[in-house]
Amino acid sequence: MSFEYSVTYNTENDYENPVENASWQFLIVPENNDTQELVGIEIENSLGAKNEFSQNGYGFQTIRINTQEQFQKLNFRATFILKKTSLNPFGQVPIFNILDNYELAQSLDFKVDFEQFLGQTKFTTLPQDSKNLFVFDTTLSIFDNLQKLNNWVYFYIHFNTGVTHVNTLLEEIINNRAGVCQDFTHLFCALARANNIPARYVSGYLHQGNGYFGDAQMHAWAEVYVPQIGWMGFDPTNNILVDDNHLKVAHGKDFKDCSPLKGVVYSQGDNKTVHSVEVQAQQ
Amino acid sequence: MNQDLKKPIFSSYINNTNLFDEVFDPNGIAKNVYQKLFELYGNHSIQDYVQLNNKAKSSFFNQGITFQVYENKETQEKIFPFDLFPRIIDEDEWEIIEKGSIQRSKALNLFLWDVYHDKKIIKDGVVPLDLISSSANYLHQMIGVDPPGGIYNHISGTDIIKHSDGNYYVLEDNIRCPSGVSYVICNRTALKRALFGVFNHYKTHSVTNYAENLLEILESVKPKGVDVPNCVVLTPGMYNSAFYEHSYLAKAMGVELVEGRDLFVENDFVYMKTISGPIKVDVIYRRVDDQYLDPLEFKPDSALGVPGLFTAYKKGNVCLANAPGTGVADDKAIYTYMPEIIKYYLDESPILNNVHTYHCSRPDELKYVLEHIQELVIKPVDEAGGYGISIGNRLTKEEIKVVQEEIKQSPRKYIAQPIMSLSVHPTYIDDTESFEQRHVDLRTFTLLGDKKEFVLKGGLSRVALKRGNLIVNSSQGGGSKDTWVLKK
Numbered sequence: 120m121s122f123e124y125s126v127t128y129n130t131e132n133d134y135e136n137p138v139e140n141a142s143w144q145f146l147i148v149p150e151n152n153d154t155q156e157l158v159g160i161e162i163e164n165s166l167g168a169k170n171e172f173s174q175n176g177y178g179f180q181t182i183r184i185n186t187q188e189q190f191q192k193l194n195f196r197a198t199f200i201l202k203k204t205s206l207n208p209f210g211q212v213p214i215f216n217i218l219d220n221y222e223l224a225q226s227l228d229f230k231v232d233f234e235q236f237l238g239q240t241k242f243t244t245l246p247q248d249s250k251n252l253f254v255f256d257t258t259l260s261i262f263d264n265l266q267k268l269n270n271w272v273y274f275y276i277h278f279n280t281g282v283t284h285v286n287t288l289l290e291e292i293i294n295n296r297a298g299v300c301q302d303f304t305h306l307f308c309a310l311a312r313a314n315n316i317p318a319r320y321v322s323g324y325l326h327q328g329n330g331y332f333g334d335a336q337m338h339a340w341a342e343v344y345v346p347q348i349g350w351m352g353f354d355p356t357n358n359i360l361v362d363d364n365h366l367k368v369a370h371g372k373d374f375k376d377c378s379p380l381k382g383v384v385y386s387q388g389d390n391k392t393v394h395s396v397e398v399q400a401q402q
Numbered sequence: 403m404n405q406d407l408k409k410p411i412f413s414s415y416i417n418n419t420n421l422f423d424e425v426f427d428p429n430g431i432a433k434n435v436y437q438k439l440f441e442l443y444g445n446h447s448i449q450d451y452v453q454l455n456n457k458a459k460s461s462f463f464n465q466g467i468t469f470q471v472y473e474n475k476e477t478q479e480k481i482f483p484f485d486l487f488p489r490i491i492d493e494d495e496w497e498i499i500e501k502g503s504i505q506r507s508k509a510l511n512l513f514l515w516d517v518y519h520d521k522k523i524i525k526d527g528v529v530p531l532d533l534i535s536s537s538a539n540y541l542h543q544m545i546g547v548d549p550p551g552g553i554y555n556h557i558s559g560t561d562i563i564k565h566s567d568g569n570y571y572v573l574e575d576n577i578r579c580p581s582g583v584s585y586v587i588c589n590r591t592a593l594k595r596a597l598f599g600v601f602n603h604y605k606t607h608s609v610t611n612y613a614e615n616l617l618e619i620l621e622s623v624k625p626k627g628v629d630v631p632n633c634v635v636l637t638p639g640m641y642n643s644a645f646y647e648h649s650y651l652a653k654a655m656g657v658e659l660v661e662g663r664d665l666f667v668e669n670d671f672v673y674m675k676t677i678s679g680p681i682k683v684d685v686i687y688r689r690v691d692d693q694y695l696d697p698l699e700f701k702p703d704s705a706l707g708v709p710g711l712f713t714a715y716k717k718g719n720v721c722l723a724n725a726p727g728t729g730v731a732d733d734k735a736i737y738t739y740m741p742e743i744i745k746y747y748l749d750e751s752p753i754l755n756n757v758h759t760y761h762c763s764r765p766d767e768l769k770y771v772l773e774h775i776q777e778l779v780i781k782p783v784d785e786a787g788g789y790g791i792s793i794g795n796r797l798t799k800e801e802i803k804v805v806q807e808e809i810k811q812s813p814r815k816y817i818a819q820p821i822m823s824l825s826v827h828p829t830y831i832d833d834t835e836s837f838e839q840r841h842v843d844l845r846t847f848t849l850l851g852d853k854k855e856f857v858l859k860g861g862l863s864r865v866a867l868k869r870g871n872l873i874v875n876s877s878q879g880g881g882s883k884d885t886w887v888l889k890k
Binding site: 144177230231 | 521524525527531534535536542543545666667668669670697698699702709710712713716717
């Protein structure tokens with residue numbers, strides 16, 4: 120089955136003092152992959168500056184704006200039309216020997232190939248006393264353990280906006296047991312990696328017709344490399360496997376690689392930024 | 403006036419025969435290659451020498467050949483102390499150094515290609531995965547990127563010492579933004595001005611061809627489709643300790659010296675702002691560290707970089723020299739694997755020796771290091787410029803305890819090496835108004851380009867001016883000497 124979504128990303132930036140020049144990089148364009156196809160893009164900015172398509176360091180599409188004229192306010196709006204194919208996450212789980220499954224993940228080749236998504240980053244470093252917060256049960260398959268982990272993270276953290284911010288580290292999240300999708304995902308990735316399973320941070324949009332968390336902002340979830348299967352998406356914020364409501368933009372080691380808006384602004388004083396996201400299904 | 407000053411230059415030289423003196427043999431007789439020089443200098447009195455030395459010093463100041471030292475958040479501008487008595491390397495020894503430097507640079511280049519592509523050397527178990535995955539200088543953004551000409555370390559600075567056994571050993575490979583080459587050229591100019599006559603008696607290789615070779619190397623790695631590349635030197639600005647060098651190299655190559663704010667990126671191409679409009683830039687000799695290159699990709703608060711520069715590089719529209727991410731091979735822990743790395747990629751034995759190294763990350767070696775600190779030099783793996791080094795036999799008991807604790811806390815951060823006895827060279831010391839033995843090392847400069855390689859026939863001989871000191875870095879109070887490589 121295939122769906123069509125319309126995604127609108129909107130941001131308003133106000134600066135206390137006039138800005139002489141600035142560069143912004145938006146990492147908000149849904150990627151093309153096996154289950155989604157970008158069929159339309161519409162972008163506008165209040166400055167009338169050119170919207171340049173480029174890439175970030177990991178090859179995901181970006182929109183870049185450079186301004187040369189003085190301004191104090193920037194409004195930016197992008198609309199994407201996306202075709203999404205439905206997939207059954209259970210459909211692709213083959214039957215295999217559980218021992219082989221773990222042995223593969225232990226091999227040097229595997230560790231080298233997935234080094235990028237096995238290591239700790241600033242946002243995915245577990246505090247010393249939390250290294251064993253979730254230990255895999257090796258009598259179960261890796262996939263089953265990951266489902267348990269998804270469920271565990273979902274119940275461990277209470278979804279609560281305003282408790283954490285974009286720079287909150289795991290120690291605080293584990294102590295307060297509260298956070299948003301970014302925090303759920305960091306904890307999930309950290310614990311999967313602690314069990315030697317490659318995990319990457321994914322940013323994207325969620326169509327929340329069904330009352331999921333992750334509403335008027337961009338959403339985050341994790342992709343995990345399961346030996347003998349491949350990359351699979353888990354959404355610990357909602358305790359579900361990634362499905363056709365998840366519209367992927369980019370992935371990286373953690374939030375820092377996926378930050379939707381990066382800017383270099385040559386100005387002094389305060390600024391205020393507001394983002395909003397709207398996802399509509401147009402079946 | 404002090405009568406001593408009228409004495410011949412070397413009359414009060416104390417030849418400590420426990421040290422390897424490059425000029426005098428244990429009987430105090432000048433070695434063959436130095437004999438003529440000894441005669442020429444020996445005719446002068448200390449007084450003559452002091453006068454010449456002062457002239458040379460002021461010429462450095464007048465030309466603004468200075469560097470800055472960071473200490474306690476304050477910076478000081480200093481001249482790099484220069485000694486008028488040159489160091490000579492004969493043709494046979496130089497051949498070893500030159501071949502060895504090229505061999506190391508090539509092996510490091512192949513290593514860098516590998517760790518950013520197939521990682522075969524790790525999969526084959528030659529180098530542990532940990533050295534890559536725990537290195538702050540390993541840039542995941544560089545995975546799969548093919549730099550123009552396949553070159554990562556266009557410019558390498560290899561630090562070499564002569565041990566008391568008479569052999570050369572490599573102390574470290576600098577392949578981020580090695581500096582010092584401008585001093586090599588300035589030292590030669592200063593010595594020629596002060597003592598032109600001595601050059602008539604030796605056939606010495608010129609060092610002034612460095613800039614033209616550097617430009618040739620940079621042009622050889624131009625992006626695809628570019629006919630005549632526009633090269634620039636990118637500097638962090640006038641407050642950087644090596645700013646003089648950046649401006650010197652730009653001038654000597656005849657290219658523009660730019661700061662980050664002079665460049666911009668449009669449609670993934672890099673342009674330079676000029677009064678006659680934007681001009682496309684094809685090759686950037688950057689003297690800005692990786693983390694400051696592009697605020698959209700690395701440190702977001704960097705004012706030194708150019709937004710979008712990394713993507714332009716990744717798309718092959720501009721070449722950066724050295725390539726981003728080379729720092730992973732500049733790590734002192736990687737250094738210890740150099741013999742294996744050379745063997746693995748080139749199937750050759752190392753031409754230049756490595757100093758034996760203990761990895762504190764290996765439990766058995768850690769144990770040895772903790773027990774033998776007094777015989778070892780302890781170095782942090784990720785610091786440059788001689789910072790953070792502890793020399794075991796100079797530490798008090800309390801200091802040893804502190805160092806032991808630090809190593810136990812983060813073993814991966816430290817390596818240890820036997821205390822090497824660097825050779826000494828007669829060096830004029832202001833305080834005692836006489837020549838004394840001082841430890842000396844050598845930094846060679848090796849260039850790698852597309853089907854081209856070059857080693858500057860000369861190098862930076864750095865002297866530790868404090869008696870007995872083994873750390874020669876300019877930031878730690880070292881001086882330098884003109885270094886002559888003799889022609890066959």
